[in-house]
Amino acid sequence: MKIKFVDQAFKRATTVMALSVVALVVLLVFSMACRSMPAIRKFGWHFLFTGTWDPVKEVFGALPFIFGTVVSSALALLIAVPVSLGIAVYLAELAPSYIKQPLSFLIELLAAIPSVVYGLWGIFALAPFLRGSIQPFLSKYFGFLPIFQGEFYGVGMLTAGIILSIMIIPTISSISREVFLAVPFSQREAALALGATRWEAIRLAVLGYARPGVMGAVILGLGRALGETMAVTMVIGNRPEISASLFAPSYTMASVIANEFTEATGNLYLSALVEIGLILFFVTLVVNIIARALVWKVSGKVKGEIRE
Amino acid sequence: MKKLLWLIIAVSAVSFMAGTASAEKLLLINGAGATFPYPLYSKWFYEYAKVDEGVNFNYQSIGSGGGIRQILAQTVDFGASDGPMTDEQLKQAPGELLHIPMTAGAVVVTYNLPKMSKVLRFSPDVVADIFLGRIKKWNDPRIAKDNPGVNLPGGNIIVAHRSDGSGTTNIFTDYLSSVSDDWKTRVGKGTSVNWPVGLGGKGNEGVAGLVKQSEGAIGYVELAYAVKNNLPASDIKNKSGNFITPSIESTTAAVNGKANSMPSDFRVSLVNPDGADAYPISGLTWILVYKNQPDKVKGKKIVEFLRWAETDGQKYSTDLLYAPLPESIVKQVQEKLKQINY
Numbered sequence: 348m349k350i351k352f353v354d355q356a357f358k359r360a361t362t363v364m365a366l367s368v369v370a371l372v373v374l375l376v377f378s379m380a381c382r383s384m385p386a387i388r389k390f391g392w393h394f395l396f397t398g399t400w401d402p403v404k405e406v407f408g409a410l411p412f413i414f415g416t417v418v419s420s421a422l423a424l425l426i427a428v429p430v431s432l433g434i435a436v437y438l439a440e441l442a443p444s445y446i447k448q449p450l451s452f453l454i455e456l457l458a459a460i461p462s463v464v465y466g467l468w469g470i471f472a473l474a475p476f477l478r479g480s481i482q483p484f485l486s487k488y489f490g491f492l493p494i495f496q497g498e499f500y501g502v503g504m505l506t507a508g509i510i511l512s513i514m515i516i517p518t519i520s521s522i523s524r525e526v527f528l529a530v531p532f533s534q535r536e537a538a539l540a541l542g543a544t545r546w547e548a549i550r551l552a553v554l555g556y557a558r559p560g561v562m563g564a565v566i567l568g569l570g571r572a573l574g575e576t577m578a579v580t581m582v583i584g585n586r587p588e589i590s591a592s593l594f595a596p597s598y599t600m601a602s603v604i605a606n607e608f609t610e611a612t613g614n615l616y617l618s619a620l621v622e623i624g625l626i627l628f629f630v631t632l633v634v635n636i637i638a639r640a641l642v643w644k645v646s647g648k649v650k651g652e653i654r655e
Numbered sequence: 656m657k658k659l660l661w662l663i664i665a666v667s668a669v670s671f672m673a674g675t676a677s678a679e680k681l682l683l684i685n686g687a688g689a690t691f692p693y694p695l696y697s698k699w700f701y702e703y704a705k706v707d708e709g710v711n712f713n714y715q716s717i718g719s720g721g722g723i724r725q726i727l728a729q730t731v732d733f734g735a736s737d738g739p740m741t742d743e744q745l746k747q748a749p750g751e752l753l754h755i756p757m758t759a760g761a762v763v764v765t766y767n768l769p770k771m772s773k774v775l776r777f778s779p780d781v782v783a784d785i786f787l788g789r790i791k792k793w794n795d796p797r798i799a800k801d802n803p804g805v806n807l808p809g810g811n812i813i814v815a816h817r818s819d820g821s822g823t824t825n826i827f828t829d830y831l832s833s834v835s836d837d838w839k840t841r842v843g844k845g846t847s848v849n850w851p852v853g854l855g856g857k858g859n860e861g862v863a864g865l866v867k868q869s870e871g872a873i874g875y876v877e878l879a880y881a882v883k884n885n886l887p888a889s890d891i892k893n894k895s896g897n898f899i900t901p902s903i904e905s906t907t908a909a910v911n912g913k914a915n916s917m918p919s920d921f922r923v924s925l926v927n928p929d930g931a932d933a934y935p936i937s938g939l940t941w942i943l944v945y946k947n948q949p950d951k952v953k954g955k956k957i958v959e960f961l962r963w964a965e966t967d968g969q970k971y972s973t974d975l976l977y978a979p980l981p982e983s984i985v986k987q988v989q990e991k992l993k994q995i996n997y
Contacts, residue, residue, distance in 0.1 A: 399849070401849035403844065404843065470864045471868070474868055498811070500854055500869060580818065585818030586850075598855075602818075605819075606818045606820065606855075606857060607820045609718030609820060610819070610820025610846035611847075612720045612741075612744065
């Protein structure tokens with residue numbers, strides 16, 4: 348009798364806790380929508396598709412910020428995913444044990460560095476280095492591509508993408524490593540027994556099996572990249588403009604909120620900033636849904652592969 | 656389980672008793688607002704605790720915008736702002752709000768030209784056109800005209816500005832609006848503006864970082880920040896036609912230049928003042944208090960503190976690189992403080 352009661356109570360308690368997340372999200376969206384009403388009423392859908400951000404004349408448009416957030420995060424993934432997978436494969440499959448421990452520790456240490464430190468490092472070390480060596484090189488040999496054209500300042504979209512990729516590499520690589528380690532040993536043995544080389548065994552048995560888990564790791568990394576504020580603000584150049592060149596300064600949604608919220612006094616100005624928060628929420632949601640859908644699609648395929 | 660419960664009860668009881676005990680001794684006065692004067696305010700609160708042991712000031716430097724919102728909502732006992740409140744904002748207030756000027760600060764134009772041994776000089780219209788993106792090269796004839804005998808490099812000018820909303824930007828754009836009609840109509844003044852050109856850095860350190868890292872860059876930072884970090888600070892031509900080096904003295908001279916034309920509510924912009932030695936890019940920072948104080952005891956303590964800060968307190972400004980208010984202004988403020996009812 349008593350045990351049943353405890354069981355029931357436990358179930359109820361955890362249900363309430365789980366539901367509180369839903370309630371929290373609903374409240375969050377509701378309060379942001381309420382606070383951004385003046386801007387929504389004034390600008391409507393134009394807010395999403397116009398690029399002027401003028402706090403003095405109270406004309407606001409979010410497009411450059413949406414562009415900056417999406418592109419900087421995509422760039423970060425482009426750099427971080429291959430590197431992280433390499434790290435994870437090496438740590439899980441290839442590294443001798445005396446390297447494994449210290450290296451894993453170092454990677455987890457990277458994840459613990461506060462973002463403001465990354466930002467300061469970005470502005471005082473990475474940006475001058477990029478401006479002095481990498482950007483002239485890219486501009487000289489790949490300058491025919493529109494993404495490597497124009498004047499370079501050191502800070503800008505490219506720098507932000509690199510900083511973000513460094514920040515999400517620990518997340519993606521350490522989770523991927525756990526996922527690889529969780530792949531049953533029999534998978535590898537089976538592949539090797541069929542005459543596969545080391546690389547083929549890793550590619551077929553480990554990477555294939557672990558794909559949904561790796562996707563999860565990438566989504567977590569992407570989440571961090573989309574929401575990262577401090578480090579990006581310090582190196583992106585904070586200019587609300589859309590430019591094809593990765594050298595050009597840009598701006599993200601999280602950055603503009605962090606930059607301008609404390610000193611925003613006008614009602615319309617404040618509500619425009621809150622609306623940017625709302626858009627950031629929905630962009631994150633949409634990106635996550637797309638990524639989830641990809642995982643479902645891919646994981647379905649993987650199951651088939653393994654069984655056959 | 657029971658043990659844990661008792662522990663929680665005991666701890667909260669003890670902390671509750673400790674809380675009430677200290678509350679009996681100390682009156683807590685809460686304020687919030689501008690970040691720019693925060694170092695000076697904390698010094699004042701620390702020193703004032705020795706003058707009056709019965710009162711404890713707590714100040715949150717959340718930004719001028721937050722300070723104005725909180726004093727309007729009456730969640731704090733005083734607010735603080737680097738920019739005066741607008742008429743519209745004052746209308747939202749439940750009672751009459753007074754602006755009490757506390758200290759003044761200056762904004763300097765800094766740059767990165769490594770081979771330059773002489774300090775650069777700028778006319779107001781040249782500064783405006785650089786930040787408008789019209790003057791693009793360092794060897795532009797208009798810059799050369801202000802700097803005879805200086806060998807200017809031919810590189811591009813990279814403009815750096817604050818990306819975060821700030822009182823520093825407000826003073827700087829206020830200045831540009833007052834000296835350039837084009838700036839006034841195209842950009843205007845505010846804590847954040849739509850910059851025609853340039854890169855944005857977060858905070859004084861962000862702008863200084865951008866300037867230091869890029870040869871040919873120009874930006875603006877607080878005087879205190881420039882002095883502490885040994886940044887070059889250009890001389891700016893003032894209303895009287897003299898090129899003035901930014902300093903505490905020339906900032907105080909700027910405040911003095913407004914003494915005769917000071918409006919009774921002190922909501923005044925300091926930029927481009929009269930006075931042969933006045934540095935033209937400076938601004939006041941204010942504490943915001945209600946004329947009719949809702950709390951008798953707190954109101955009395957706030958007025959006593961403000962009176963002390965205007966007189967004895969001013970001597971702490973110079974060390975922290977704020978410009979003390981001149982006698983002429985302090986007298987007017989003292990008169991104003993008499994109007995506060997409690």
